[in-house]
Structures are given as structure tokens and as C-alpha cells.
Amino acid sequence: MWRSGAKRGQRCFFRDRTMAFCAPVPPPRASPAACEGQSDMTDMTRRTALTALTVAATAAAGLPAAIAAAQPPRRSWPERFVWGTATAAHQIEGNNVGSDYWLLEHLPGTNFKEPSGDACDSWNRWREDVAMLRELGVTTYRFSIEWARIEPEPGAWSLATLDQYRRQCAALREAGILPIVTFHHFTSPRWIAAQGGWENPDTADRFARYAERAARAIGDLIGAACTLNEPNAQVTSYVMRGSQPFAGEAAIIAAARRALGSDRFGSYFMGDSFKVRDVCLAAHARGRAAIKSVMPQLKVGMTLALQDLVPTPGGEALHKRIFDNARALFYAAAAKDDFLGVQPYMRYRIGPAGYLRAPDGVPLNASGAEASPDVISAVLKEAWRHARVPLFVTENGIETEDEALRERHLAETLDHLHTTIAGGIPVLGYIHWSLMDNFEWRSGYGPRFGLYAVDRTTFARRAKPAAARYAALVAAARPVRIEGLL
Template sequence: MSLSRYDFPEGFVFGAATAAYQIEGSAFGNCGPCHWDTFAATPGNVVRAEDGSKACDHYHQWPADLDLLQAAHMDGYRFSTSWARVMPDGVNINPEGIDFYDRLVDGMLARGLQPFQTLYHWEMPSALADTGGWTNRDTCHRFADFSEAITRRLGDRVAAIATINEPWCVAWLSHFLGVHAPGLRDIRAAARAMHHILLAHGLSVERLRGMGQQNLGIVLNFDYPATVSASPEDQTAANLWDGIFNRWYIEGITRQAYPSNVLEGLGPHMPAHWQDDMPLIGQKLDWLGVNYYTRNLHAHAPGTPWPSIRTVPGPLPKTQMGWEIYPEGLHHFLTRMAKDYVGDLPIYVTENGMANADQLEDGVVNDRIREDFLFAHLAATKQAIADGANVKGFFYWSLLDNYEWAEGYEKRFGLVHVDFATLARTPKSSYHALARALARNTGA
């Protein structure tokens, strides 16, 4: 597929994304422990009980990693600032941690990269996890403190700030399904986390707006809710999943209300007087981040507790994660956000990518399947722009093969291959294909 940066509007930002715990190495720089460390240390939670203590050693190798972004002609870099690194106990600042991010942002600017910062990409300091984490309302206020502290150092140089990455993962996946840290399977904890993560967003926005900070947003992930059949029961199940996964967070922010079909199940478990928080949650955004990977097929599961939904494998080709490849879903959500929720507000594709069982052979990684995936989703983005969505950028997930949470180091999403024994970086064919597409005509 022949697409280049010239198929997109002037000023469109092309980049790649990472997250602190997944690449930095939490054993370095006096970083504090986080709930992922203890989750990974618990047998059965993570492949081979692997954790992010070493990861890709981006803490020391960041200059070369930024060079990779620059060499691929990228315009921006989406990174996250670890709460546990900046505030190891969740409260007090670690100078070494905040200095690291100071150097990192300066390094981006020196290479002509726009820094797109995410405040929370899942590193809950263990000291705050001990007091209930996102089930505890006080954690939301501590997050606002962290937001202020890191922004006082970096806020004058970053292009944009996202408060939270993927609140569905933070809340539902982690507190109801138990797949991610802290690994709870508790509907009361899930209901509180689903509300408190948005309250933390609201408190952070309020704090940063008070400091005069501009260009504030949030990054939401979306899952295309297809149905197994056209039966009313399966349609109802898919609609409920759409409410839990897709609508809860965007409607909380843009409509100051939660979907009624989800409240039928979560309502009895919500914090007291949660309705009073909705104006704070619903403050104006400057931009919206859309993360999209796949679709799932849903069916009614009679005789099972709420939400009584079962997921059925679909027929389309799948990635190494077992996720269907469905670029049409990205077009759907970009246009849906514009039409139903945010109007002409700038939208960024903040994550889109695929895991593949990539092999390094004779110094080369041939991942043509990822090239096809990437350019198909770029084409879907281009079509969404033509159909009226104000999409301003696209960040591939991920720059590097990295620590893939509960999958450990098993699943590879990167444009750049990482040998986790030697930490050697090898750009894959997808990296080179994207670099060619983003090269500018210089007349040379």
C-alpha cells in the first residue's frame, strides 16, 4: 500500500509510542516499587513471572532510542512519566527520577521531536496500592499532586499532556477481570476504580488548568463490539459491552453521565454521591487520544452473572495476541468520536499496532505482516479524515519490543527488535517501510 506523509494534512504528527514501565527498567534511578512488581512476583499472573526491572534499559539507552525516532523521520514521541519513578512513595519527589525526564524531553526537542506526555501509564506506587490504589478516593488527590509536580518541571516544553492511558484497562481489566495489576476480581472494586480513575483525570485537569497548562487530554482505548448473531439477546450483550468498554469513559467526560445499561450492574457498587463528581470529570478537553487494536464478537451468556456476556473468536486473521485484524474498526471509532462526542476537537490515534512472532535472521527482521497492518490502519485514518474526523496525528505502538504486561517479554509489538539478553536494537522491515513513507522531499 503506497501511502506517505503527503497523503495526510499539513502538520499531521507521525510518531511512535512507549510506556515507562515497559521500557525504562524500574531497577534504575531510585525508582520506587509499583503494583506491577508485586503482581508479576505472584505465580501465575505474568508469563515466566517476568517484570519490568530491566525491560529495554531505556533509562540508560534513551539517546539511541530517540535517534531511532529521528532517523525514521518521525515528528513526535508519545512517552509516559512513571509516578513510581518521580514519587517512589507516591508523595515525595525523587530528584533523580524527575531529572531523567528533564533530560529525556530536552533530548526529544534537540532531535526535532514533539513530546507527547502521558502522566499515568499504570505504575501505581506500591505505597498507594497498599492503601487501596484506585479503589481509594484519596489516590485521586495524590495523582493530582503528582500531575502538578511533574508538570512544573516539564510543562513548558511538552507538546501535549494526557492524564490517563486506557482507563478501561486500569479499572475493568485490572479490578473485574483480574488480568492486570492489582489482579482483583471484585465488582465493588471495579465500580470504584471505574469512577475514581475518571475523578483522578478531572482533578488533574483542574490542577493543571489552574497552573495555566494548555493542550490537556486523555487517552481512551476502544474495542469494536461485533455480535455473533442478529438475535436480540446477542445484540443486547454487544451493546452492554460497548457501554462497559467504549461508552463509560467518553460519556462520563463529554456527557457527565454513565451509560444506563452499565449502571444496572455497577450502580449498587458505586461510591456514595458519585454523581457530585461528574462536573469535575466533565471538564473540557483540548484533544482526545484514541487507542485501537481489534474487534471482538460477543454473545449473550444465559445463566451467568452480570454482565452475562461471552466472547467468541472471530473468523478474521489474527495477531500474535489472538486479536482480529480489523482496520475498519479504527475508522469507525474516529468518525464515531467526532460525530457523537467531541465534534471538531482534535483527535490523535495514540496507539495502534500488532504483536508478531518476529525472528532476527542474519541481522534482519522481516515483518511484512506488520507493514500491511500499519498501512491498512493509516489508510483507515486517512479515510476518517476525509469523512470529517479532525485527526491530527498517528502514533504506532510500539517503538520497541518491550515488556508486554501479563504477557511478559513473549509478545513483540515493536518497529524495532530488542534482544532481551543483549538489549541490542535492530530496526525491522516495518520500521524501514514507515521511514520511507515519512521521508520528506528535500530536492537533493
């Protein structure tokens, strides 16, 4: 996901740790009621008060009662359409000490706001997470397995880790929930980073070896596999920045090399973006083949970061460079897969020098980027036009602390999704990001995407109003439990 930071008079947007662009901070929008002197209570105050009442009602009555009270209209969805939520290992498990990101979080001068630490403690509390999924009534759960835990040293496999992931998959199956497993969600073992990371062509074969070993351990229990998460994200940011490294990258890489005692350091979001892109494409192809060698019938694809990019006059050339370098090659690769995971969040208008400020009157997320619900339709249409394989919304949501906005965004997004499917675009399912508030990379625990809140001290999970809304929408769709994707 994209994050924001601040500079004087500007807001700067990042893809994980990578600064993409800066834009002027828009002036505050006055409430019409306040302008007209009709009320002392602004629209935002009303929304905040109503949200607080809804949160209190959800907590008091319990999620089942809130679900029953929602009563959304019933609509017809594809018979085998799946509904779910998503997380990623490093963002929720905690203490992923063998990963490159753990190293980066603890470097002197790190650009991470805070370390991941215990995260949501899901390594120990995964049964609570399964209970939350059952409470939501979803039929699938997309989560990632952690390479750094499974292969902490080259060729050394942690059987205890593989056994835990197998128990998680079995528990999901027992609950009637289809596991969709991502084999790599940004983080890699330190030893991979010390050998050049994703700039090193050998990483493609090492990833395939890991994917095969993991597939042998859990492949019979999962419903589909995603090889890599958003391998196009780094090159997208790189092209947007005019093919320049992000500020401070060289110093961070130098510090990581010193910490590892290696003359090389590479990470999924650092280094030569075009080399990383090409190694990711090779790793995806070889990883897919490795998984299929173990489980030939298992459906395999990758997921892409796909925002709705709209060129404005003068921005056509930059838009084309982004498409050619960060989308076209991935669409071509996805055409050989069983499905393509599509992950739309925002709309960006592109000018000659980069992204433009969102226009007035559109929904904004907490970073100030446009988060209109119809983004999902525009992105699905583009992906279908170029990849021509079944699509799967493997992530979608909104960064916000306004829970009324989260509910509204979710419901309206599903309205647009339903219309898009009715128009002939093949979509296998919808997965909301995320199940719970979690560690959002360099931005730490500030951004909120979850259907559940997590107490940072006790790790207690609490359903937000959007959890009841989503559960009611899923129930109204009358989902069918399935054994495998497609």
C-alpha cells in the same frame, strides 16, 4: 493490549492480567497451494522466507537505504498532522522497583509470565531511543513518566528523576520531536497500592498533586499531556466476564497485602471495577485541572482502549452494557478535554455470552483476534460521534512475529486513516505502538509490537522492516515540525 493464553482446546484472551473470555482454537488453515499440490512451499513458508530476506536487506543496507527503496505514494494530510511512536515507562525503563507492578511480578504464585527486570534498559539508554526516533523521521514521541520514581514516598519528590525526564524532553525538542507525555500508564507507587489503590477515592487527589508537581518540572517542554492511559480497560473486561473477578484475583490481592504489610491493596486492574472506573474519572478531571493550573495553554486529554465491538444477533444487550459502563461515561468526560486519545487494535464480535471467534478470512494477530486494518476507521467514527472533540490515534499496531504482516497492516491502516480524515473526522496525528519490542505486562517479553527488536542480553536495538516502511510513509507525508498540539 490484549494477550492470549491456552487452555485445553481453547485460547483465552486477557486484558493485561485480566482474563476476559475463552474461545475455541480454530483449526489450522491449509495453504491453497499445498491443497492443490502445486508447490512444496506453503504461503506461510514463502512469507517467512521473504521476511527473512527483507530483514537481512535492512540490516545489510542500513535503514536509510531501506527507507529510500520503499518509495510510497505521496498523499495530502492535514497541515499540522503529527507522526510518532509510543512506549510506556514500566515497559522499557527497567528496574521500576517502587511500583505496584514490580511487587505483583515477584509475588509467589504470580500470574506474570516473567518479571520486567531491566526491560529495555531505557532508563540508561534513552539517548539511543531518541536516535531511533530521529532515524524514523517522526515528529512526536508519546512516552510515560513513572509516578513511582517521581514520588517514591508520599510527598517525597525525586529531583533526580524529574531532572532526567526534563533532559529527555529537552533532547526530543532539540531533535525536532514533540514530547507527548502520559502521566499514568497502568503502574502506581507501592504506597498508593497499600492505601487501596484506585478503589480509594483519595487517590484522585494524590494523582492530581503528582500531576501538578510533574507539570511544574517538565510542562514547558511537552507538546501535550495524557492524564491516564486506558482507564476504561478494566471495566470493559469486568463487564465481559459477567461482572466477575478474574480467576485467582483474590489470592493475588491477599499475597500483595501480606507483602506490603497492609490490610488493603489496590491496583489499576484489580478490585471493584466500578469503583476503579469512578476514581479514574475523578483523577482525570482533577489531574487535568492540576496540569492546566501550571500550563494553562497545554493541551490535555486521556486515552481510551477502543476496540471495534460488533454485536451479533443475541449480543445486543451485552454490547449495550459494555458501552454504557466502559465507554459512555468516558466519552462524556472527554468532551471537556482538548482531545481524546483513541487506541484501536482489534475487532470483536459479541454474542449473548461474550466475544465470538473471529470469522475465517480476516487478518489475525498472534493472539488469534481479528486485526483488520479498517478497525481504525470504525473506532474513530464512534469516538467522534460521541465525544465531539479532536481525536488523536495515540496507539495502534499489531501483535505479530510475521514482519511482512506488520508492514502490510501498517500501510493498510494508514490508507483507512487517510480516507477517514478525508471524510471529515478531525484527527490530530497517528502514533504507532510501539517503538520497540518491550515488556507486555503479564505476557512478559513474548508479544511483539515493535518497529525495532531489542536483544534481551545486550539491549542492542535493531530496526525491523516495518521501521523502514513507517519511516518512508512518514517522509512521504512531508510532516511539519510543530511546537505544540493543536
